[in-house]
Amino acid sequence: MSFVAWLKAHYDEKGPIRWLAFLLELIAAVMLMVLMLITCVDVVGRYVFNKPLPGSIELTEIGMAILIFAAMPVVTWRGGHIVVDLLDRYLSTFVVKCLSLLSAIVISGSFYYLGNRIYQLGERSIRRGEVTEFLGISSGYIVQYIAIMSWATALGMITYGVYRIFFQDKSN
Template sequence: MALSTWIQSHYEEQGPVAWVAFLLELIAALTLFFLMALTCADVFGRYFLDNAVDGTTELTEMGIAILVFAELPIVTWRGGHVVVDILDKMLGNTLIKVLGLFSAFLMSTSLYFLAVRIYELAARSHRRGEVTEYLQMPVGYIVEYIAVMSWVTAATMITYGVYKLFVSSRD
């Protein structure tokens, strides 16, 4: 089976969005596999060889950042966030749509400005030459990645809000 056929049959998204989702999930899956292998090697080395893997904590922190921020745009696009709908039965359908669009706008705006600040911190890390404590790896690249993925998530959040507004208006 060709990869494109597999993606079309396993992803609800269509076209390039499905490929982006596949790529981000592949990054997350490879990162998770790396974290699993790192943990196994660290535990094996710690208990059987009396020597842990140096920098495991730093690598785990970076891996978790890569994993979380690779999945965040996908979860956002699929509407996988927690939603409280206690008042939905009391409010009208139009008001629910307006509030949904307002919340999508508010969240995407917040993520955008948060990403701007994170990117400024990444630039400062690059200027100062900040590195991790044990492995001496540059910190700025991971922080830049977090900023870029926050911008992508902001874009998917507002796109999702508008998409849901038009899709639900047809129902």
């Protein structure tokens, strides 16, 4: 089986969104593996050799940010968030779709606003030359990555999320 055939078989998204979802999931998977290796090396170094991995806490914090914000747009596109649908069976389909649309607009607007604010904070961190405490990694670029992924989540919610609300069959 070719890679393209495998990708089509395992990803429901269409067109370039399929490739973007695969790339973001690949980033998240690689980062999860890196976090596991950092933790293993740190624990073995700490308890066997009495010498922990320097900066492992900072690397873990940065890795968690990369992992979480790489997965967030994909989870949003797929509608994988927790949804409370206590009233859905009592409301008409039209009302449920209107409420879903309202929530998609509020969520995407919130992520867009947060992305703008976070990006400004990242620019300020870069301008001031702020770095992490032990390893000296520029924190502004990580903050800007978080902002860009927040914008991608907002875009995914307002485009594909709205598509799912109106055009995708609920039986899937």
